[in-house]
Amino acid sequence: MARKLPHKDVVVIGLGWTGAIIANELCDEGLDVVALERGPWRDTATDFNLGYAPDELRYNSRQELMLRPAQTAVTARNNADQTALPMRQYGSFHPGNGVGGAGVHWAGITWRFSPYDFRLRSHYTERYGAQAIPDDMTIQDWGLSYEEMEPYYDRFEYLAGVSGKAGNLNGQIQDGGNPFEGQRKREYPNPPMMQTFGPTLFAETAAKMGYKPFPIPSSLLSRTYTNPLGVTMGQCTFCGFCTNYGCANYSKASAQTTVLPVLMRKPNFELRTLCEVLKVNLDPSGKRATGVTYVDSSGDEFEQPADLVVLCAFMLDNVRLMLLSGVGTPYDVRTGKGTLGRNFCYQMANQVVGFFDPKRYNFNNFIGGGATGMAIDELNNDNFDHGPLGFLGGGSTRCAPIGAEPISKRPTPPGSPTWGSGWKRAMRDSYLSNLSVGCEASSYANRGNFLDLDPTYTDRLGRPLLRITFDFPDNDVRMSAYVTGKVAEIVRAMGAQQIVENPRTRPWSVVPYQSTHVVGGTAMGMDPSTSVVNPYLQSWDVPNLFTVGANVFPQNSGFNPTGTVGALAFRAADAIRTRYLKSPGPLVHA
Amino acid sequence: MSKTSAADRLDVLGTSRRRFLASTAMGLVVLATSGVKARVLFGTGLPWDSGATDPPRQVLPGPWQFFTPREGEVVEAIVERLIPADELSVSGKDAGCAVFIDRQLAGHYGTSDRLYMKGPFQPGLPTQGDQTDLTPAKKYRLGLKALDAHCRTAMDGKGFTDLSPEQKDSLLAAMEKDEVAFDGPVGSGSFFSLVLQNTMEGFFADPIYGGNRDMVSWKMIGFPGTRYDYRDFVLKHNQKYPLPPVSIGGRSDWARKG
Structure with missing residues (x-):
């Protein structure tokens, strides 16, 4: 029997990037906010300690800071005819756990989506005609415009201290920035990162080929910076x-390095760690959330009543909590009806590895970070004409050596031995002279890809695991082959002796790491028949329930998601502060 | 849940044992009265716990903690062929890779405590990953037993350690291709790939874990280890990094002499 606790104004589930932003904003509004975090407290000095943070075995191979499958796993299958089986260890993606969430171990690449991303179906229909969108491709508009997002992108970038170069200032294209980006009102808060040899060679080569290279916008900071909350980073x-590590230098933006030093001091904020929410409680009408029920690490259950519930967990858990709580209508793959779990998408992570002459090239790839490098955007999204190509979408192309810890990052040329003295020689020769260029590409929604609850497998608390039914659609596989071929042309021109092209191909496998950019399942939009939340991230069914995370993306762009997730968090907080609190109820009438 | 101790339950939730001890010692505000306590933090600033850091423990040489003496000899013989001594480095055995694997198998990696190990266990597709109920520790126990049995029947009654280097290499190469019939649930190919993966982990991990003795692999390839600050070298393009590697424990020449 759950013990009932005193009422709070707001309960926030999960204290990662979005939970920290939402909680801080709502505390500023004077509300009593409690955050429930299923993992432990984590801070830089203790958990990303300089004395032992650089430990590949512990943090990368054994995933110390990530969600442990023994706590919560997911099941996976490629299509509805297969039996989903549990991901017994996380491979393809790495959900976070604990304070800071996946924002502790992220890479720090911080994009704005392309302006037309927010009205993707309309855009493609206008440019290529409705017949260019395959019948089974369920891409849709977000229900808001880039212009509406711009102020919130700005707020997130200044919170995180993003280091970069504007490509479009108030409509004026800027040399050295991304010429395809939407208009921004002001420069990035910090100048771009220095560049190592590899990205420099990539940028010089790409420029000669007619591309317009620019520095990757980085939430690893190029200089000491104090953000608008007064928190200073290094x-x-x-x-x-x-990537996959916590930062010991206070230089990777995360909840820890940007928000928590302020939030944790607020008298109207309370954090409970090692407390896992079981479900959102609804009143008998099913139209109003009354709070949440959670279990602490002793196994004791509590009911936390609240006026407002904000789901800010990892995106898979946000979808799962809504399914477990009976909020909304689950998607039915046979009929295409229902919205909850629909439009689950991923990211097409493509890559080209170049092996260069070790006598002439020394890239020192161990010097780097998750977001240090150079990019081009000509191959992204709809920045090129898809008319003759027979597919839609594309990806951001970048050369960004994130480090070269040698358990995981020591590729050898094809045909090399995998052990013995021959392997040692091949590895020694290629370790400093290999260079990868990646193309992180769009993933478009498909009728057959969705999330629901698994009928067989349960977590340690006996609740059904989330079930992923997903494979790469034809469109995305064709797109990946095309962009990877283009990237290979650049790597060849850079002078690589040997090239390995790794375009993403079917079937999707849970085993190799690809990216943690899983998105969708509670799509946002203006039409309740195809979306779960409105453009303010408010549930259509339960107006005092909001959810903030990549789960609200209707499909994925050819960019890393965190910049857009952070902007959406600020936008949702603003909507709650300036609209919802004045008149609690639906902010959009369907 | 198979585990009942408070520290084990907390491990699954991602917290460190040191943190658990520090939290309970400080008597932080708690919600319930029994067992492990969730923490409630409010208006306190950042709840930094003195002494709660959780550094890795230095693996020390000494008796096997997981392997039997016979198993240990066989694993040493395997890692000596996977990473042979040559002009580039000492062997995997002399670098400590077998000790590394032994200590890993004795810890949470070996027991899969942090993984999802609930049934039902059923065969899956390759895209669904490992679906057996076998932990790495069990895979070693069964794989080494099957290797031993194979050698006794197919190699004139010899054990793996009795084979010539050439015989060992050709047997390992056949295992890599999954061409050796192993009795039991662990196939020769999957056993080989597990041992190869763990050997490489040991060879390239921080020396604190028992392999990569004196940073031998890092010196071989030019990885500077845990230096953690390259700002003054970022713009020195296409040049050899001049400093020797450093590990979490420092470097042997930092040790006090005499």
Whole structure:
């Protein structure tokens, strides 16, 4: 029997990037906010300690900071005819756990989506005609415009201290920036990162071929910076233990380094760690959330009543909690009806590896970070004419050595031995002279891809696991082959002796890491028949329930998602502060 | 849940044992009265716990913690062929890879405590990953037993350690291709790939874990280890990095002499 606790104004589920932003904003509004975090407290000095943070075995191979499958796993299958089986260890993606969430171990690449991304179906229909969108491709508009997003992108970028170069300032294209980006009102808060040899060679070569290279917008900071909340971060040292690690230098933006030092001091904020929410409680009408029920690490159950519930967990858990709570109508793959779990998408992570002459090339790839590098955007989204190509979408292309920890990052040319003295020689020769260029590409919604609850497998608390039914659609596979071929042309021109092209191909496998950019399942939009939340991220069914995370993306763009997730968090907080609290109820009438 | 101790339950939730001890010692505000406590934090600033850091423990040489003496000899013989001594480095055995694997198998990696190990266990597709109920520790126990049995019947009654280097290499190469019939649930190919993966982990991990003795692999390839600050070298393009590697434990020449 759950013990009933005193009422709070707001309960926030999950204290990662979005939970921290939402909680801080709502505390500023004077509300009593409690955050429930299923994992432990984590801070830089203790958990990303300089003395032992650079430890590949512990943090990368054994995933110390990530969600442990023994706590919560997911099941997966490629289509509805297969039996889903549990991901017994996380491979393809790495959900976070604990305070800071996946924002602790992210890479730090911080994009704005292309302006037309927010009205993708309309855009493609206008440019290529409705027949260019395959029948089974369920891409849709977001229900808001880039112009509406711009102020919130700006707020997130200044919170995180993003280091970059504007490509479009108030409509004026800027040399050295991304000429395809939407208009921004002002420069990035910090100048771009320094560049190592590999990205420099990539940019010089790409420029000669007619591309317009620019520095990757980085939430690893190019200099010491104090953000608008008064929190100061340090300069990135290019330590090379970045993606999959916590940052010991206070130079990778995360909840810890940007919000928590302020939020944790607020008298109207309370955090409970090691407390996992079981479900959102609804009143008998099913139209109003009354709070949440959670279990702490002793196994004791509590009911936390609240006026407002905000789901800010990892995106898979946001979808799962809505399914477990009976909020909304689950998607039915046979009929195409229902919205909850629909439009689950991923990211097409394509890559080309170049092997260069070790006598002439020394890239020192161990010098780097998750977001240090150079990019081009000509191959992204609809920045090129898809008319003659027979597919839609594309990806951001970048050369960004994130480090070269040698358990995981020591490729050898094809045909090399995998062990013995021959392997040692091949590895020694290629370790400093290989260079990868990636193309992180769009993933478009498909009728057959969705999330629901698994009928067989349960977590440690006996609740059904989330079930992923997903495979790469034909469109995305064709797109990946095309962009990877274009990237290979650049790597060849850079002078690589040998090239390995790795375009993403079917079937999707849970085993190799690809990216943690899983999105969708509670799509946002203006039409309740195809979306779960409105453009303010408010549930259509339960107006005092909001959810903030990549789960609200209707499909994925050819960019990393965190910049857009952070902007949406600020936008949802603003809507709650300036609209919802004045008149609690639906902010959009369907 | 198979585990009942408080520290084990907390491990699944992602917290460190040191943190658990520090939290309970400080008597933080708690919600319930029994067992492991969730923490409630409010208006306190950042709840930094003195002494709660959780550094890795240095693996020390010494008796096997997981392997039997016989198993240990066989694993040493395997890692000596996967990473042979040559002009580039000492062997995997001399680098400590077998000790590394032994200590890993004795810890949470070996027991799969942090993984999803609930049934039903049913065969899956390759795209669904490992679906067996076998932990790495069990896979080693069964794989080494099957290798031993194979050698006794197919190699004139010899054990793996009795084979010549050439015989060992050709047997390992056949295992890599999954061409050796192993008795039991662990196939020769999957056993080989597990041992190869763990050997490479040991060879390239921080020396604190028992392999990569004196940073031998890092010196071989030019990885500077845990230096953590390259700002003054970022713009020195296409040049050899001049400093020797450093590990979490420092470097042997930092040790006090005499």
